[in-house]
Amino acid sequence: VTSEDSGTIVVDWGSSSFRAYRFDEAGEIAARRQAEAGILTVADGLFEDVLEREIGDWIVPGIDVVFSGMITSRNGWVETPYAGTPARLEALPAAAVIRESRRGARLRFLPGVSTLAPRPDVMRGEEIQIFGSVGAEETATLVLPGTHSKWATVTAGAITGFRTFLTGEVFALLKAHSIVGRLMPKDAAAFDEAAFRAGVRQAFDPGSAGLLNDVFTARSGALLGAFPVGEIADRLSGMLIGHEIRSGLALPGTVDGPLRIVGEDGLVERYMMALAEIGRAAGKGPPHAAVAGFRRLALLEAGRT
């Protein structure tokens, strides 16, 4: 085989985006492509047509194409099982579901990761970001903010437990559909840091009557003139992130140790700000955690073949 044939292609295919990387045998990125071709945009299950359109010129018989993210879910191309905790990076390729493409490439759909205790939980895609944020034998607590935020414990390089918080999705629902969102001005305003911090403080206030009451006060406070309607959105964001952090910090194993926040810059900044507001230090994860995770995976693959 030529060196062009023998690398690995990784496709990070989520609900709203398609990202592909071609790694060479040294684990370096030889090429990358990105498209607004998330699985929700793919009609009639024609995933292979989209794959050919986006990276058909990379595909040669015998090449490995590794898939991660929601493409491996019930709504994706091939549904894969979950690797249970504790889950090491090595568990992902070992549990992959293999298919052959029309043109003879080996398609390898990675599993997600699940845990049963202390609560049932699942992830698909975030595990790659986690493995890209820690060393091979490192122990750490990671926070991955987002639509479905994850708080994960990594012990000696393995994901040993995690919890998902519906923070981002609840914020989006309240903004788009609730009586609280109805008072928000329609024009997007610049981020109001003071309002956000006030929301965080409210979530941590001993007088808080919980999230279901706090979110209502984002409306009633504005109605009664306690703050302007322009502050509702960022107060609400601060409350929800504050409640997530309050719950996350109370988990066994997160109370005392250092936290590492992993994700895109803006959201990581918000979480760092919220943690600072309550006097808690935290570090940032690597800027491109998913790419770092895929690089570790490609190196592992290269060492195996």
Next chain:
Amino acid sequence: VTSEDSGTIVVDWGSSSFRAYRFDEAGEIAARRQAEAGILTVADGLFEDVLEREIGDWIVPGIDVVFSGMITSRNGWVETPYAGTPARLEALPAAAVIRESRRGARLRFLPGVSTLAPRPDVMRGEEIQIFGSVGAEETATLVLPGTHSKWATVTAGAITGFRTFLTGEVFALLKAHSIVGRLMPKDAAAFDEAAFRAGVRQAFDPGSAGLLNDVFTARSGALLGAFPVGEIADRLSGMLIGHEIRSGLALPGTVDGPLRIVGEDGLVERYMMALAEIGRAAGKGPPHAAVAGFRRLALLEAGRT
């Protein structure tokens, strides 16, 4: 004036329903009407046309028509201010906004009730149910379950404080629009008491990582086979009501005293069941609390004129 002219008409006009009562001077209901003509169904602010259509034959010059509920809000006919806490029944007619109808009736739009401490909060309509559920000088803690559940403290007949929980609205949003709702079977099933009670227990479990995590487990638990998808809706309902009750019981003044649950039967039963699940006794309010409240108001009016 004839006795027909001198009674009081009360219109309980909410977002989704229109209920009208004609009280005689003894405070008894002489007639009642109901229509699916909530304020959200009224186009172009033509509220008076709807009023004439529904109860035009009751309206004579000089008669009092009292309005309560969301008809007095920003989205209603006439927006009224809020009566502050402590609020006695007498404060409502005293702060009413008066208009004259086309045909010379005196339209009296009641205020809502607001409080500023410990959190800003508002109600419009529930105050009538509260006054209909307590004696004139009674002290009690009331729970009014619903889209926007209220926990209210009444001291010597006056509403002295309250908190709103967005419980019902959050449930509806999660069911209709979230990733958790997506797994729920489309066909409505019978109420699953065991699933509901399991949700309540989860909210009160010391291992709960808060509402944002609990609601996600209603999805992940079903994905991992911990329970069937048919249980998701009632588990979620139990979790949300459980979190509301957990927060409500921690409020100053609710920890030890008796609770009275006020509302429509099905919802009251759910709250009684949730409270029983955690070993807490509670009583039921009167079956038609709003009517009882309007009756008290009508008697007050009759005594005044």
